[in-house]
Amino acid sequence: MDNVLLVTIDSLRADHVGYHGYERDTTPNIDRLASEGSRFMNAFAHGGSTMFSFPGILTGVTPLMYGGHDRVSDSQTVVSEVFDDAGYQTGGFHSNLYVSGQFGYDRGWDAFYDSAPDQGMLASARKWAKTNLQETPVYSLLQWGYDKLESEGGINVGSYHVPADEMTDRAIEWLESTDDDRPTFLWVHYMDVHHPFLPPEEYQRHFRDDVVSDTDSIKLRRKFIEEPDAVTDEEYQRFIDLYDAEIRFNDAEVGRLVDAAEREWGDDYVMAMTADHGDHFLDHGYFGGANALDLKIHVPLFVSGWDDDGEYDELVGLTDLPSTLVDAVGLDVPRNFYGESLRKLVFDGEWDRDAVFGGWTSDDGDNHFVREEEWKLIRRPDGSAELYDLVDDPKERTNLVDDDPSEVRRLQKRIDEHLELVRATADDDVERPDMNEDVKERLRRLGYSE
Structure with missing residues (x-):
């Protein structure tokens, strides 16, 4: 295959996706596409929000490397640059400002739309x-x-974000304008599954008898943020209904995008789909944040268009995704991509990853985590930590940090070893962009602390 399609969906929890076992029919198109490819059932983001996850998705590094959580360093390689250097036509379409040109993600694209709605x-x-x-x-x-x-x-x-149907329209319009004699790399990121939830009525009716108005949805979202303890069971279910309706809406647009790609490319393409992170919905007592609980970092991931339709339970990180896309079409993987190509797992039966590392920056400093198959340790800037036994406590309810000091020491050592790589790639010249008030306000209204 020559062409590459990457689809990412903001805030899509793995456990609300059909092929991950969700009981509601939220993702019929995604399920069909996933069934035709390789499904990686234990894929994890390296951070629990957009700004900490996308360094892995698009540049193959964990979020604290290269200062990449503030801005893409000149020492990093955006995956679009690899395709651009190989002669590909490259198009990127999204409306999350943390992946915008201000943050350095506009490199290597022939067409790059990062949204400036009226x-x-x-x-x-x-x-x-x-x-x-x-x-x-x-x-x-x-x-x-x-x-x-x-x-x-x-x-x-x-204006929070550009709706999925408009984003699909923009991507298809560009795709139809490309040169048939040159290969193409297309990335589309959808924001509708990120709150506030304003799904079209037809998609709400898949999950509700009555339609929630935009007015009521916006008020409910504010209540989740400002008065989480006052949210009733009925309000909670209404919020989940709206979330699922947004997923169903995005799923339809993914189907429309893939149909357009197949009109242009036939079956000559490889496709990957994932999410940058999930969401809490008041689980563990809070609504948002960049925490590293599985509700936030367990994401769907599949790759189709190559000769495999298997399901894999091995531990995978999103840093593995750009290496996979480049390797899938026979290009050399850059040395500053720190993930591994999933072709090794799928076609060679080889996979050495036994942990996913990540982190995020809070007001108090840097947080770090390591997630293994059976254990997770989250380390806070003040030295406190959370230890979870993921076998006996998959919902991460019980912090065992005081009960198993030997496990804490072992995992602390693993985090420290990863931090040696973080320090080795440090770039003191990376500075966070000076965002104008329009950008700051849009980020605040999406629930980000800009």
Whole structure:
């Protein structure tokens, strides 16, 4: 095969995907595509949010290497650059600002759409107030009113992301304009499964008798963020219904995108699909955050278009994905990709990975984790830790850090060994971009701490 299609879906939990055993029919197209390829049932992100996961997906490194969680270092290689150097036509389409050109992900693309939708009137007014009134008492009052409109009025006060159908339209339009005589690499990232959930009515009706209005959905989302202890069982189920409806909507768009790819390429392509992370939904007592519990880092991953339709339980990290895509079409894997090609597992029966390492930066400093098949250790900046027995406690309810000090020491050593690689690749020149207020506000409205 010559052509490559990479599909990523934001915030898609593995346990809400049909081929992972979910009882609801959320992913009929994805399930069909996965059944035609290699399904990696124990795939894990190296961080529990977009900015900490995508260094692995697109540059083959864990999030604290190269300073990659702040901005892509000049010493990193974006997977698009590999295809571009090999003569591919390259197109990337997404609307998550943490993967935008400001963060260095725009390298190696012939076409790169990272979304700049028109602001609504309220968002434009807020931008003017930020510029002209920030040092006055009026600004605090306006900020309060801005949040109040969303929390109590359910008014969508800004553009969060580009909807899946528009993203598919953009990708297909570009795909149909490409040169048939040159191979193509296309990446599309969908944001609809990330809150706020505003799925079209037809997809809500797969899971509900009544339709939740955009107004009520936005108000409910604010309650999950601001008053999680007050969320009722009925509200929780409504939120899950909306989440599943967004998955079903994204699934339909994945199907439409693949149909277009097959019109252009026939069967001459390899496809991979994954998610950057999952979501908590108040499990463990909180809604968001970049934590490393399996609810956040266990993601779906399949590769199709090569001669295999098997299911694999070996431990896989998302750093393995860019190496796999490059290797699948016979290109050389860059030396600064730190993952392994999954072809080794699928076609050679060889796989040495027994752990996934990762981390994230919080206000207190760097957090680190190691996830093995049976054990996980999460280490906090203050030296505290969480140890989970994933065999007896797969939902990670009981912290055994005080009960098994020998296991803690063993896993601490593994994290320290990984940090030697992190330090060896340190790039002191990487600085986080100076984001303008439009970017900051969109990130805040998506629940990110910008």
